[in-house]
Amino acid sequence: MSTLLIYNGTVLTMNEQNEVYTPGYLYIKHDQIVEVGPWPVNEEEGRHLLQTERQIDAGGKAIIPGLINGHTHLFQTFLRGVSDDYSLSDWLRQVIWPGSIAMEAEDFYLAALIGCIENLKSGATYIMDHHYVHTYEENTEGVLRAMLETGIRGHLARGGVDLSYEPKLREEEEQIFARTDSLLDRWQGNGSGRIEIAMGPLNLYGCSRPFLERAARFSQDRNLITHIHVAETSDQIENTLARFGLRNLELVEAVGMLGPKTQVVHGIWLDDGELELLAKYHASVIHCPVSNMYLASGVARVPEMLSAGINVALGTDGPGSNNCQDNLEVLKFTACLHKVHHLDSTLLPAMKILEMATRGGAKAMGREQDLGTLESGKKADIVIIDMQKAHIAPVHRVSSALVYNANGNDVHTVLVNGQIVVDQGRCTFVDEEEIIKRAQARVDRLRDQLAKEYPVYGIRE
Incomplete structure (x- = not known):
């Protein structure tokens, strides 16, 4: 047209x-x-x-x-609602890790298709998918194919960890960077510019310092966004203090990763000095209020961030910890969370919330020149x-x-x-009913496979 x-x-x-x-x-x-x-x-x-x-x-x-979903994990559509009422660490060990390891390459494609459909139908035209499960080499390609086929504007942060974490999800450093380069060669700018690749070290507690330093250089050399979980729980602060004598964002700065193209996901447990670092380096924060409440991770200091001139964008987080990707729903949760947390009903007026979901997201993606507003050009x-x-x-x-x-x-x-x-x-681009039918059949088999070892997968109430 x-x-x-x-x-x-x-x-x-x-x-x-x-x-x-x-x-x-x-x-x-x-x-x-x-x-x-x-x-x-x-x-x-x-x-x-x-x-x-x-x-x-x-x-x-x-x-x-179009709303910009600044952080999600599309593969988790296959794992949403398996069980609620877990802490972050228990939720990962009992639900996400076993489920993602059991998923096959076709599952990642179908899960991403559903996730893209869900995002589009709830108003998100642009998603940043933090994809970190590489049990099959085809997994990442499946997610990118789903973005391409559904018509969404998609940015895939190629995640990875080289140190601690679930061993079956760990990768060798050379493999992470070689495969990210390969993705850039094959996918960057695909779909009439709709598809982009970012660097996505998963978190700080699962990565060695040399890996983080190399990731920072890699992103700078290729002019990529760096997308990373930071300060999601208080335990994560204790981890980097014990290992390096640095708080989370202090470590991000020390390895050379902090800058205008850095996306700090969550950023709940940042102190005053770390907020100053965010402002100094013009980094963006991706705020995921529903996930933060669902996992009882804490409340990010969003009003203070905005007052300090820090760019804040919004995200649903993965459907494993939300449990949906309703981008319009996120708007209300953002407003209400901070009003009740601060006992101040004047915080975050409606237009400020909409700014974070549109202009804030565009700025975080480095796309404020052509996205985020309805203007000529x-x-x-x-x-x-x-x-x-x-x-x-x-x-x-x-x-x-x-x-x-x-x-x-x-x-x-x-x-x-x-x-x-x-x-x-x-x-209009894909057959929703057929995709959902295929996905449900795959999930039913996945549950049967996991139920004996992980009883939570056997609960069908």
Whole structure:
């Protein structure tokens, strides 16, 4: 499709002025937004708008930039809901590690397909997938194929650990870097620029210092984002203090990994000095409030980060610790978590939450020049949300309704790169029903395989 007009809806541009057009329109040509403004337009000036190949009447709907899911683990769609009520370490040992080791290469592809569908249908046009299970060489390719086939904009952080951790998930250092280079050669810029590769050391407690130092040089030499779990639990702080005499972010700085292209995932247990480091190096934090509550990891210092000028983006985290990837749901959890934690209902107004989910995400990905807002010249990554639902309407303020009322089931239409990938709530690139049917059959076999050794997999209540 070369031209498209979306009109008559409420347009939240999320630009620097947070302009809102009620109603407004977007004129799209190929993969770019050409015009955005109030509707209706002067008949003579707007004659070209009515000659577009397709027109979408967005009356009663909100039109926003595509949300950016700054952190997930797509393979975990196969492991969500196996069991709740675990600490992070027990959850990894009893659920995630055995499940991921038992998964076959085809499982990673199917799990990622479902994960991409779920993200698109809940308003995320861009995902950062932290993929760290390499039991089969084809696993990573399967995740990237899923991104390509569903039409989503996907960034894969090639994860790995060389030291502690579950032995079957550990890799040799040479293999990690050789395979990351191979992914860059084959996948970087694929899908008309939709697919990108990042460096993703999984965490600090599973990596040696020489590996982290090499990862930092590798990313700098290739101009890559570095995406890493940092300070998710208090135990992780004790680990790096015991091993190196440094707190988590102090270690990230010491190995040369901290900079504008660094994404600090979680960052819950950072102290004042570490917040100063984030601001000094212009690194971004990926905040995952649902996962942090689900695993009782703690509450990140997001209001303080924002006050210090630190860029904060939002993520669902993997569906193993969420247990879904509803990107609209994350908005409400973000707002409510920090209000109740600080006993301050004035914190994080609705537009600030939306900024983190759009502009904040784009900045974290180094894409603020072409993503994150609805402006002329930006990529046509757009989400249309139906506001005429009993749990939303009547609407006083669209920004409030989006944050506190809407959920993924309200997403009507999604565009990525100017292509309609969700149309009236249905994915257009793939067959959802067939994928879910195949995935359920694979998961049923996986549970039967694991139930004898790991009783949690045998519970079917």
